[in-house]
Amino acid sequence: MQYRPLGRTGLTVSEFCLGTMTYGSQTGLEDAHAQIERALDAGINFMDAAEMYPVNPVAKETVGRTEEIIGDWFAKTGKRDDWIVATKITGEGQNAVRDGAPITPESLTEALEASLKRLRTDVIDLYQLHWPNRGSYAFRKSWTFAPWEQDREATRQHMHDVLGWLGEQVERGTIRHFGLSNESCWGTSEWLRIARETGTPEVQTVQNEYSLLYRQADLDLAELFVNEGVGLLPYSPLAAGLLTGKYQGGAVPAGSRMSVNGTLGGRVSDRVFPAVDAYLDVAERFGLDPVHMALAWSARRPFVAASILGASTDAQLERALGAVGVTISDELAAELDAVHKAHPFPY
Template sequence: MKMNRLGRTDIHVSEICLGTMTWGSQNTQDEAFEQMDYALEHGVNFFDTAELYPTTPLSPETYADTERMIGNWFEKTGKRQNVVLATKVAGAGREYIRGGAPITAQSILDAVDASLSRLKTDYIDLYQIHWPNRGHFHFRSAWNYDPFNQDKTRTEDEIGEKLEALGACVKAGKIRAIGLSNETTWGTQKFLSIAEQKGLSRVATIQNEYNLLYRHFDLDMAELSHHEDVGLLAYSPLAGGILSGKYLDGGKPTGSRGTIGDIGGRLVSYQEPATRAYVELAKTHGIDPSAMALAFCLTRKFMASVIIGATSMEQLKTDIGAADLTLSDEILKEIARIHRLYPATI
């Protein structure tokens, strides 16, 4: 398993990261334990979670259960030192998480301590802001994105306050590095610039969606990533399972996310032509469509790690195995052709 450096830190992680957002809803604790055991045994040293998880579906009754499961696994196995652990502070919008209030310096301090307790550890390797207080275009919000009513001064002040709180946690040894999630180019650059001005911890990573159906990161974010050493942690690299092909022609396999909802707005009819083209390409070359989609993500120069998520061990083995798959020039050229035909589908 290839290892990559997170930003300008001394932290090195596997190019495949074990995602956890189904643990506590679609997966039991025993299944979560089995996934962590298998991943670690097969070279994956990087686990990503969030206080918000599980998300399939979101529920106040299951809030933070995923972190608790990971903490229980650490307690049972004693393998905390073998894992690079990432988690996140939730933003505004849900009453059961700090009254639904936006992220503040105090909420970061409180959330870090709560996560440490649930995770049964005294440090978090990578602590991320799950989404910004201001509007953004992630979570299928591109169609209504409106940055023109944002308060620039307020946003900059909030970023400074967040960095101060995160810096205090770094100084206290509670977190080792910081990251962003669902951020924009301007927002990420502001975090970098303000941290430099204040002598605070530098953003190491950004966790945004990236897959064959959604490649916004290829543009200005790629430029920032390259020049500023802010690697991408790609979430939903299979577009919530769509790129496996299992939802084509209206299919909704038992136990899949598609039976719970529309996969965060992704399960729409106009993604089908692109999905079908990628699935047929993979099958033509005798490759599992999921493995091809993940292997493509691993070819991107800005990629720090690709976050996989699986509800079965069969899926997990396929996903981790993608690290050993090398795509031919012919396949990469065909992917580029399909992307030109269907540049934005979800």
């Protein structure tokens, strides 16, 4: 396991971060606890949660269950200090959480207090905004994202207010560091600029989708990351399981994500399966498990702090952990780039 800096926090994290979004839905309590223990044994020291988890589906009656399961493990084992813990406040428009209310200092206070209680901890190491109030091109909204409809001054005032709140929490010791998620290059740069103007906490990480099938960050955020010392936390590095190859040929394995979400959150398209075939061919020619290849590629990008590795079953986690130690040679990287050029952004 390799370790690297988490932004400019001074914290050192494992190259893979344990994703937990199925804990309490597809993954039951005992299996979730076994995964946390197994990941720790493998050298992972960083986990990511969110107040709205679990997903598939997100529902009012299960909001917060993932954090509760993690907190139960901390209470049972006494190993809270073995982990760097990240969680998130839900963004505007998710009706299962606070009836879709926007992120404000008031909703942040409510969300943070609830997360601390569920996680059975006194402090969140990395507190993230799940998506911005103003909207985002994430979640397959790149076709409808309309930044020209935004109110710049309202956005900047919101950022100023949230950063002031974050500064208060850092002083109180309830939050150590601050991250964004599903954020744009302009948004991230503006958060940084206002923080530097006001002496409030600077964003340390951005958690965005990033995989062999979705390399949006290469075109904009990568430059910001390397110049400003902000780390990318890629989510869906296996593209919701597409890069495993398990959905090729029309297959829908029982209990899989596709079995409960037929479009994989909008990722299924006529162009995606030929792209997956091309990546599977590269893996075969290089003698690699395609899961290991995709995960190792995402974790070794120069601007990545840690790649989020999620599994709904113990077997999936064990297979994913095989990516530790896999090398992405220059020759392999060139082959993967060639596939990307032939099959750019298939969803």
